[in-house]
Amino acid sequence: MRDLVVTYLWCGGSEAAYDGEMLRLWRDSLRGPGRFEGDILVYTDRDDLQEDGLQFVTTRMEFERAADFFSFRIFNHAEVPAEKYDSVLQLDIDIIAVKDIEPLFPRGNAMWVTWSNFGALGWEHARHIMPRWRYGLYRLNPKTRHTPGVSACFVGCKGEHYHDYLERWTRLMRDGEAKYPTPHLREQSYLNLAWLKSLFPMEIVGRDKFQHGGQSLNDGVRMWHFPNVPDRLNVMKDRAAELGLGLSTG
Numbered sequence: 001m002r003d004l005v006v007t008y009l010w011c012g013g014s015e016a017a018y019d020g021e022m023l024r025l026w027r028d029s030l031r032g033p034g035r036f037e038g039d040i041l042v043y044t045d046r047d048d049l050q051e052d053g054l055q056f057v058t059t060r061m062e063f064e065r066a067a068d069f070f071s072f073r074i075f076n077h078a079e080v081p082a083e084k085y086d087s088v089l090q091l092d093i094d095i096i097a098v099k100d101i102e103p104l105f106p107r108g109n110a111m112w113v114t115w116s117n118f119g120a121l122g123w124e125h126a127r128h129i130m131p132r133w134r135y136g137l138y139r140l141n142p143k144t145r146h147t148p149g150v151s152a153c154f155v156g157c158k159g160e161h162y163h164d165y166l167e168r169w170t171r172l173m174r175d176g177e178a179k180y181p182t183p184h185l186r187e188q189s190y191l192n193l194a195w196l197k198s199l200f201p202m203e204i205v206g207r208d209k210f211q212h213g214g215q216s217l218n219d220g221v222r223m224w225h226f227p228n229v230p231d232r233l234n235v236m237k238d239r240a241a242e243l244g245l246g247l248s249t250g
Contacts, residue, residue, distance in 0.1 A: 001105070004088045006090045007041075008043045025240070026093045029095075067185070070152070086159055094229075104154075111202045112202075114150065114153065114154040120149045120195055121135065121139065125149050156205075209221060211225065
């Protein structure tokens with residue numbers, strides 16, 4: 001199988017200071033305990049970056065809000081050479097792989113996403129980007145009333161479906177933003193709306209394989225995510241050391 005990992009690094013232009021320690025930690029976890037030997041593409045606004053084991057692609061990134069950067073990762077899908085690969089994983093860089101990640105690459109037709117602590121209909125996700133009547137219908141329907149929420153920090157597709165599914169997601173965002181204010185979790189809110197609308201087939205990678213936060217790692221987990229953690233890099237390094245992963249950040 002030929003698989004691809006994609007991430008995005010927004011530095012703020014070539015004049016901004018660059019410290020690649022988190023990116024290297026992320027890479028080392030994929031190459032080490034993650035046992036990933038395929039290509040890793042990093043889309044960035046810098047044209048002077050070099051790190052072993054990574055391919056950098058310079059692209060224009062000028063954003064006023066972090067939400068614009070997060071959604072850019074979806075809008076930019078046409079630039080990703082997904083059709084050359086069997087499967088694609090798009091990951092945030094505040095994630096470390098702690099075990100072999102091969103089982104996390106989708107081989108079927110569904111997009112794989114991971115779980116959220118919030119329900120799909122919650123204000124944190126899709127509630128504020130739909131009319132009241134639609135929200136009422138979802139609340140009355142026993143199939144959607146308690147739909148679990150999903151996170152956009154991990155997105156996986158077979159290469160042949162990647163552009164199709166991300167283009168549907170892109171159109172949903174653009175259509176919604178003509179009617180509703182931009183949500184704080186922009187692309188994630190619309191991902192949850194796509195999930196509720198069954199816009200394309202989706203499956204959740206659960207807590208047995210993917211973990212958000214926490215002081216210790218749960219059994220069986222293959223990726224550990226550190227969202228909204230104070231002093232995030234040092235926490236990630238400490239957790240990696242406690243697990244004996246031997247990751248280099250130099």
